[in-house]
Amino acid sequence: MFSLLLKLPSKVSRNLGAIQDSDAARATDIAELNKLIPAAEHGDQWIQFGLGVRYADGQGTPQDIFTAAKWYTLSAIQGEPDSLKALYSIFVKEIYGPQNVQAAFKRMTPAAEQGNALIQNLMGDIYRRGAFEVHDHKLAFKWYGRAAKQDLASAQINLGRMYERGEGVAQDYGAALKWYTLGARQNLDSNLNRMRKLKDSAGVSLAVWKFFSALGSVDAKINIGTMYFTGDGVFQNYKRARRWYKLAAEQKNVRAQKKLGEMYIYGLGSRKNYPLAFMWYDVAASQGSTEAMKFRDRIAKKLTPAQLMESQNLVRECRRKQYKGC
Numbered sequence: 001m002f003s004l005l006l007k008l009p010s011k012v013s014r015n016l017g018a019i020q021d022s023d024a025a026r027a028t029d030i031a032e033l034n035k036l037i038p039a040a041e042h043g044d045q046w047i048q049f050g051l052g053v054r055y056a057d058g059q060g061t062p063q064d065i066f067t068a069a070k071w072y073t074l075s076a077i078q079g080e081p082d083s084l085k086a087l088y089s090i091f092v093k094e095i096y097g098p099q100n101v102q103a104a105f106k107r108m109t110p111a112a113e114q115g116n117a118l119i120q121n122l123m124g125d126i127y128r129r130g131a132f133e134v135h136d137h138k139l140a141f142k143w144y145g146r147a148a149k150q151d152l153a154s155a156q157i158n159l160g161r162m163y164e165r166g167e168g169v170a171q172d173y174g175a176a177l178k179w180y181t182l183g184a185r186q187n188l189d190s191n192l193n194r195m196r197k198l199k200d201s202a203g204v205s206l207a208v209w210k211f212f213s214a215l216g217s218v219d220a221k222i223n224i225g226t227m228y229f230t231g232d233g234v235f236q237n238y239k240r241a242r243r244w245y246k247l248a249a250e251q252k253n254v255r256a257q258k259k260l261g262e263m264y265i266y267g268l269g270s271r272k273n274y275p276l277a278f279m280w281y282d283v284a285a286s287q288g289s290t291e292a293m294k295f296r297d298r299i300a301k302k303l304t305p306a307q308l309m310e311s312q313n314l315v316r317e318c319r320r321k322q323y324k325g326c
Helices: 010-020 032-043 043-056 065-077 081-096 101-112 116-127 137-148 153-165 173-185 188-202 208-230 238-249 254-266 274-285 290-302 305-320
Strands: none
Touching: 010 065, 010 274, 032 043, 043 065, 043 153, 065 081, 065 274, 101 116, 116 137, 116 153, 137 173, 137 208, 153 173, 153 208, 208 238, 254 274, 254 290, 274 290, 274 305, 290 305
């Protein structure tokens, strides 16, 4: 097996010193490492990042690039920038093998020009986030656009985000909603089928891209829900907002679950419903959200014993159904 030791960008390398003090970095064997997994599964982004480093480097556990990519992705969902850079490094090594990431980045352009949608989307990411000391929103918009027109869901979502924020293009909420919707409608399986067809030319492991695709899917649903909730670029529609938030909540997204709790408290898109508000806040709290826990406990104080029992039954039923149709 080729070496999986990451040559992370300099900022990441400097930050690894701080990670050495974290619980994940102090784990010296598999048993200790496994004790950290519950905290990571409950959303601790630093533990998730630390686990990614450990699995990528084989520290206290056999090297496992796919598990490393999983933990980096979960951390990146919460906005941890070093996790994104580590993911880029994994992608580059999967495509070009272990070598200098700057040189590999330059070699990605021909593949993108030849129409490889996965590489085009990755180029857009790199330019938008300035991952390898390059930062250009217009070029990011260009590459996202090319990949989006090839029906790559994650690129469609990224393009929608740029239209919404006016990055590299004039702000256009209508266009943002269009691309968010296109990206959200594609399920994970269809994206994996497309990636499977591109695998030979892209040389990208499906397991790595699976995490990236899944990240885009739930993100799009939240963005669409927020647009309908706030009325940015569309007519405000709480019922539609709730529908999109619910789709994201069913994928165990804490932010969407908390938003549903809020909507049921204030009767946005439906009548006020404290038991349902309690249910969604409790579900979010069980995934590590202290804010959701506080709101759940406040609601509990307002409920009668019968309502509290009803709320707890709703929670149990929702978990039994794995958050579908709650």
